[in-house]
Amino acid sequence: MPADTATLDAVQSVTQSGYKWGWETEIEMDLAPKGLNEDIIRLISERKGEPDWLLQWRLKAFAAWRQMEEPHWARVDHPPIDYQDLHYYAAPKKKAGPKSLDEVDPELLRTYEKLGIPLKERAILAGVDPDTVQSTQVAVDAVFDSVSVATTFRETLKKAGVIFCPISEAVRDYPELVQKYLGTVVPVGDNFFAALNSAVFTDGSFCFVPKGVRCPMELSTYFRINARSTGQFERTLIIAEEGAYVSYLEGCTAPQRDENQLHAAVVELVALDDAQIKYSTVQNWYPGDANGRGGIYNFVTKRGACRGARSKISWTQVETGSAITWKYPSCVLHGEDSVGEFYSVAVTNNRQQADTGTKMIHIGKGSRSTIVSKGISAGKSNNTYRGLVRMLPSAAGARNYTQCDSLLIGDQCGAHTVPYIESRNPTAKVEHEATTSKIADDQLFYCRQRGLTEEDAVNLIVNGFCKEVLKELPMEFAVEAQKLLAVSLEGSVG
Amino acid sequence: MLEIRGLAASINDKPILHGIDLTVPQGEVHAIMGPNGSGKSTLAYVLSGREDYAVTSGSVSFNGRDLLEMEPEERAAAGVFLAFQAPIELPGVGNANFLRTALNALRRSRGETELDAIQFLKLARAEAKRLAMPEDMLRRNVNVGFSGGEKKRNEVLQMAILRPKLAILDETDSGLDIDALKIVADGVNALRGPDFSALVITHHQRLLDHIVPDRVHVLASGRIVRSGGPELAHELEARGYAELVGEAA
Numbered sequence A: 001m002p003a004d005t006a007t008l009d010a011v012q013s014v015t016q017s018g019y020k021w022g023w024e025t026e027i028e029m030d031l032a033p034k035g036l037n038e039d040i041i042r043l044i045s046e047r048k049g050e051p052d053w054l055l056q057w058r059l060k061a062f063a064a065w066r067q068m069e070e071p072h073w074a075r076v077d078h079p080p081i082d083y084q085d086l087h088y089y090a091a092p093k094k095k096a097g098p099k100s101l102d103e104v105d106p107e108l109l110r111t112y113e114k115l116g117i118p119l120k121e122r123a124i125l126a127g128v129d130p131d132t133v134q135s136t137q138v139a140v141d142a143v144f145d146s147v148s149v150a151t152t153f154r155e156t157l158k159k160a161g162v163i164f165c166p167i168s169e170a171v172r173d174y175p176e177l178v179q180k181y182l183g184t185v186v187p188v189g190d191n192f193f194a195a196l197n198s199a200v201f202t203d204g205s206f207c208f209v210p211k212g213v214r215c216p217m218e219l220s221t222y223f224r225i226n227a228r229s230t231g232q233f234e235r236t237l238i239i240a241e242e243g244a245y246v247s248y249l250e251g252c253t254a255p256q257r258d259e260n261q262l263h264a265a266v267v268e269l270v271a272l273d274d275a276q277i278k279y280s281t282v283q284n285w286y287p288g289d290a291n292g293r294g295g296i297y298n299f300v301t302k303r304g305a306c307r308g309a310r311s312k313i314s315w316t317q318v319e320t321g322s323a324i325t326w327k328y329p330s331c332v333l334h335g336e337d338s339v340g341e342f343y344s345v346a347v348t349n350n351r352q353q354a355d356t357g358t359k360m361i362h363i364g365k366g367s368r369s370t371i372v373s374k375g376i377s378a379g380k381s382n383n384t385y386r387g388l389v390r391m392l393p394s395a396a397g398a399r400n401y402t403q404c405d406s407l408l409i410g411d412q413c414g415a416h417t418v419p420y421i422e423s424r425n426p427t428a429k430v431e432h433e434a435t436t437s438k439i440a441d442d443q444l445f446y447c448r449q450r451g452l453t454e455e456d457a458v459n460l461i462v463n464g465f466c467k468e469v470l471k472e473l474p475m476e477f478a479v480e481a482q483k484l485l486a487v488s489l490e491g492s493v494g
Numbered sequence B: 001m002l003e004i005r006g007l008a009a010s011i012n013d014k015p016i017l018h019g020i021d022l023t024v025p026q027g028e029v030h031a032i033m034g035p036n037g038s039g040k041s042t043l044a045y046v047l048s049g050r051e052d053y054a055v056t057s058g059s060v061s062f063n064g065r066d067l068l069e070m071e072p073e074e075r076a077a078a079g080v081f082l083a084f085q086a087p088i089e090l091p092g093v094g095n096a097n098f099l100r101t102a103l104n105a106l107r108r109s110r111g112e113t114e115l116d117a118i119q120f121l122k123l124a125r126a127e128a129k130r131l132a133m134p135e136d137m138l139r140r141n142v143n144v145g146f147s148g149g150e151k152k153r154n155e156v157l158q159m160a161i162l163r164p165k166l167a168i169l170d171e172t173d174s175g176l177d178i179d180a181l182k183i184v185a186d187g188v189n190a191l192r193g194p195d196f197s198a199l200v201i202t203h204h205q206r207l208l209d210h211i212v213p214d215r216v217h218v219l220a221s222g223r224i225v226r227s228g229g230p231e232l233a234h235e236l237e238a239r240g241y242a243e244l245v246g247e248a249a
Helices: A038-047 A052-067 A106-114 A119-125 A137-160 A167-173 A175-181 A192-200 A219-226 A441-449 A454-470 A475-488 B040-048 B072-077 B095-109 B117-130 B148-162 B178-191 B206-210 B231-239 B241-248
Strands: A163-166 A205-209 A235-240 A245-251 A266-271 A276-283 A297-306 A312-319 A324-327 A330-333 A339-348 A353-362 A368-377 A382-391 A399-408 A414-423 A429-438 B002-011 B014-024 B029-033 B053-062 B080-083 B166-170 B197-201 B215-220 B223-228
Touching: A038 A052, A038 A192, A052 A192, A106 A475, A163 A167, A167 A175, A167 A205, A167 A235, A175 A235, A192 A266, A192 A297, A205 A245, A219 A245, A235 A245, A235 A276, A266 A276, A266 A312, A276 A297, A276 A475, A297 A312, A297 A339, A312 A353, A312 A454, A312 A475, A330 A339, A330 A368, A339 A353, A339 A382, A339 A454, A339 A475, A353 A368, A368 A382, A368 A414, A368 A454, A382 A399, A382 A429, A399 A414, A399 A454, A414 A429, A441 A454, A441 B072, A441 B080, A454 A475, A454 B095, B002 B040, B014 B040, B014 B053, B014 B215, B014 B223, B029 B040, B029 B231, B040 B053, B040 B072, B040 B080, B040 B166, B040 B197, B072 B080, B072 B095, B080 B148, B095 B117, B095 B148, B117 B148, B117 B178, B148 B178, B166 B178, B178 B197, B178 B206, B215 B231, B215 B241, B223 B231, B223 B241, B231 B241
Parallel strands: A205 A235, A235 A266, A245 A276, A266 A297, A276 A312, A297 A324, A297 A330, A312 A339, A324 A353, A330 A353, A339 A368, A353 A382, A368 A399, A382 A414, A399 A429, B029 B197, B029 B215, B080 B166, B166 B197
Antiparallel strands: A163 A205, B002 B014, B002 B053, B215 B223
16 A cells, blocks of 8 residues: 555635645656556556556557547536646655644644544644654554554455455456446546546556445545545445445545646446445545635546346535535436435535536336435535436336535636436436525524524534535544535635 | 723614614623614614724723724624524534633633533533423534524523623524523523623513513614613503604604
8 A cells, every 4th residue: 555645735715825845755766757658558458567458458548538529518617627637647745744732733633623634634634744753642643553453444345345445456356346347337438538547547546345244444544644645536436245335435634735737537336236335535636725726626426336126326525625626426226126316415615516416327126316416605616517317118116316415615716507307218207306595695694683694504504504414424534525615615604 | 891982883884873872780681672664673783893884983892992993803702692684504514513612712811721522512402491492402503404493502502602791682582482582591690799780682572571681671773762671571562662762842
């Protein structure tokens, strides 16, 4: 697992400009030259020690990508991306980090406090280098914790028969499994960014839960302690066999900064008969400065295949970061009585843009889907919900319920809803409800008259607005997510 | 003690209050009565700090502090409570959660320890019981789906929990049946004491049978035109505003 290279930044506030770290940058680099061509792909494959079948798969994807055109139908605006101007391979960097929490920017520590991140984890998140750690009690504990906790987790998972490792390890150690499922939910030619990802992905997770096994822990905890590095083109594949259950949490409430501007990940989920996969995301990528410059573009393809009867896949997301968020975690409901769920809170502030939603494709009889989308816009941002509910002729008795709510804070932001409903079976039922509201001055005054500050009032109301979604998150994250909402909306009123 | 001197205020450049002089000594309950449009609610909003209202002249001092200089939440911390005429709905915000947040904000500002969820619920349930309010009112979202009467009783519940020093009741009796009226009155009376003052704004004398005021003031066209003891309310009821206000002009 690559060492932590995430560069963290202080949280956004209306007047903030970029934050500079105080320590030296001694970087050991192994960086491929800029540009994308077959040679680079071969280099990536060779550096990762991949078998030939995977190299061929990548090359096929690259060929497909060359034929495709970048899509522009989303309601987002960005300067053109020069795909030849990116590095597609960089070996993990070893930075000389701060030696203790004392050397970490106090603003960052204050953010961690606001987000309620446990003391012990702050050192890891701040990149305190375990090798050079010296003084403070806290830093030392954290390091010991991370090593011992990670070891315990590995053993517990192993005992249960659950495979959970980086995808590059899985390619080496479980090639048949990877080959069987990779690209079967999101084929290489699916869309421009998926094709690109398939050609050049370098990091990501692989999880396999065998028949009848309930994964003994939230895979989230594991991630946090390990402060995983962040790749631009991550590829994740999760498989739950018959009767299996796994809950996976991606992301971090702590603000994440990365030198790479474009993030085009692909996540594929496969659930067989009676299996359940719960995939939660809390995303707080750097959103750019107050003018939206320098932020991360988060263009992700996420799809779950409910292949088995009575299988269930739930997507829960809290998106507060990124300059542009463009993603539609979706479910293809093949199995009879299969269930797809999508719960989302997407916050945009300042000049952020979001075009996000979901696709629920009903194929199996009696399949059901639930969509609850809460969009919050503030500042000069634009927030779009784009959803597709498609009932195929085979989806007899299928049902969808969609609730799509927008909350506007201030009078310079925008909220847009683009629902697509296609039904080709007369016994299928589709329900769609939508509301748009503003935080009324009355409501703010009522709260203030009871002793709450304006900011507390906004948080209370926003949390009330998002309650239905937040309660779907794993417990520890729900608390942090609430605080993250507060932090994301700082300075949005007045 | 509340001291209002020469208070003039307007909304959207329309003057409503034209120089109010009023003193409410600590521990007293004063009633404000008057015809529609006289400025009663405006007075309530100006005292509680609603932004839309501009104070054009005058001063308000509460327990020696300049009230008009304070933000709404600061006034709340100082002990000012407004029972709204039309209580606001807060979708998704649980009543108990809201009250606990408010109570703890006040306790924090006074340097008192905050209550945890269990301590708070105990307190809230006891007060809800006293006000004959069903316990599930605490679980519902603030005022969402509440009937008019329930909204008014929720205001009084909040007051009972927050224990203000100055309660401004803006037509708390409107929309209440006899039984609800008595419960609300009991709730207010339970708070009466040397540390509690109240301004009871109402059209009707009926509420004042249950919450007997120490003084009654008649507000008309943005001015206090008459003041008197509790019997003034009866006189108003008998003779009507037009006559009484006409006399004062």
